[in-house]
Amino acid sequence: MAILLRIFRNVGRYPAMALGVLFLAIGSTLLVLVPPLMTKRFLDVIIKDLRGDLIWQTAGLAVGAIALRQVMVMGRTVLNTAFEQRVVHDLRQELFDKIQRMPLRFFDKRTSGDIMSRVGSDVPAMEKVIIQGIDQGLSGIIQIAVILAFMLYQHVGLTLVTLAPMPLVALITWLYSKFGAPRYTRVAEASADLNASLHDSLAGIRQIKAYTVEPEKLLEFSEKSDEVRAAQMHVVRANAVTWPTVSLVAESGIVIMLAMGSYWLITDGSVTIGVIGAFLFAWGYLFEPISRLSQLGKTFTSGLVSGKRVYEVLDDVEESNLSEGKTPDELIGNVEFDQVHFGYEKDEPIVRGVNLSVKKGQTVAFVGPTGSGKSTLLNLLTGFYHPEQGRILIDGVPVRELSKKWLRQRMGFVTQESFLFNTTLRQNLLLAKQGATDEEIWAALEAANAADFVREMPEGLDTVTGERGAKLSGGQRQRISIARALLKNPPILLLDEATSAVDNETERLIQEALGRLRDDRTSFVIAHRLSTVQDADLICVLVAGEIVEQGTHEELLAQNGVYAGLQG
Secondary structure (H helix, E strand, C coil), X not given: CHHHHHHHHHHHHCHHHHHHHHHHHHHHHHHHHHHHXXXXXXXXXXXXXXXXXXXXXXXXXXXXXXXXXXXXXXXXXXXXXXXXXXXXXXHHHHHHHHHHCCCHHHXXXXXXXXXXXXXXXXXXXXXXXXXXXXXHHHHHHHHHHHHHHHHHHHCHHHHHHHCCCHHHHHHHHHHHHHHHHHHHHHHHHHHHHHHHHHHHHHHCHHHHHHCCCHHHHHHHHHHHHHHHHHHHHHHHHHHHHHHHHHHHHHHHHHHHHHHHHHHHHHHCCCCCHHHHHHHHHHHHHHHHHHHHHHHHXXXXXXXXXXXXXXXXXXXXXXXXXXXXXXXXXCCCCCEEEEEEEECCECCECCEEEEXXXXXXXXXXXXXXXXCCCHHHHHHHHCCXXXXXXXXXXXXXXXXXXXXXXXXXXXXXXXXXXXXXXXXXXXXXXXXXXXXXXXXHHHHHHHHCCCHHHHHHCCCHHHCECCHHHCCCCHHHHHHHHHHHHHHHCCCEEEEECCXXXXXXXXXXXXHHHHHHXXXXXXXXXXXCCHHHHCCCCEEEEEECCEEEEEECHHHHHHHCXXXXXXXX
């Protein structure tokens, strides 16, 4: 019930549209009385009393009323759809905004497919609870009330006979709602798993082709798809039994009504042929919304499951101090790691007792074997994660206390896999500095040794890079990433193995660009090739999350320790 109330609160965002849908629903519903009233008038007055003068008058009024009802139904359909799309858009936007503000731990524990499913599938499913609840549910209830009032006015006994199957219909619908939710939950989970499998396969299509594992991936996808099929069939089987049973029980009411109406007509004349005719029409208008409400139970059950999945994200704890927190007048670039301990999982430490003091303008290199905690230190410095023990200070202020937005706007991050969005080069570069002029962009490209290949492209800065920058080479993507960092001009620079996957000539060009990028700013460098960090002011050697050696290149070689061994 709590989820249902939360879903319906979204109606308050557009009260005028909600009232418009309600007004049209009530108006069109009241006009359903026209056919049964017309039938009764024709049978009990016009035909019985041979009143030919009333034929066209009655027929004209009836056709006019029916036409008005259809116009109102058309208006309701258009307004209802507009209402639905606005609410879905708002909630989808709210969910996406929330996802962007979640800490990285949130994404560590969820697949991309699951998140995409919640945004793309669960939001529309839960909003159908609102829209169909107003348009179909409320109008259905009003229609039932109007028709019941008409039937009771005509003949109380015949009305009660017609309604005899209703308690059984209600019981069946309640049982479906109670036991149907787990089935819809399984469909949602299986669909999310299928989306995750598809996302991984599309993202890794080059690896799939390179290793010729198309059959294996097809089998994996087929298994996920079959799980969705099985879950859907579980729902379908329940529906196939439930709703025909509801129709069977409900439609038996018309047989009982005809039998009893005929009996009363013959025995005591308390029922006229016109009343029976009117009841035949009224029965259709009575059980049509009952059937609609029964079917609406499927929508509500599915929507409530989807609503629970959406609100799981919306209620989750978002990243702290994203916009709040301290915002000093400037970031100088002094950094201190003070007894920092951290692990992504409990009791599995990645960083152990790291102490390090870095002055403004210094370049510090982290080297060591894979899994020694190098990238984790950069993740901690950006506030993506927080130390479990100890603290990291920037200009004497703990990172935990700083506004993350303020901090990250003053950091440049160049990673081994330079991510480019599927848009133009210009838009990818403007991520670093909104409103930058073309002159500023070209200056950054020149400094990154990227201007020449951009000029050679037919569309220049308006070249679309493709998904993840697929239309560019690895070295080109890396230099665009460096140009983006140069355009940002941050006081602190983070370089995570920025040249590990390029050829020697490209590495030379990137190193030249990185040299310019590191000028007069605090830089932290993770290097696979030790030759690229020999000029660093301080080199820290990490083993199992601990700094076991630190010093300049010459000092570490002289120690003949771990660093010297890494030199080979």
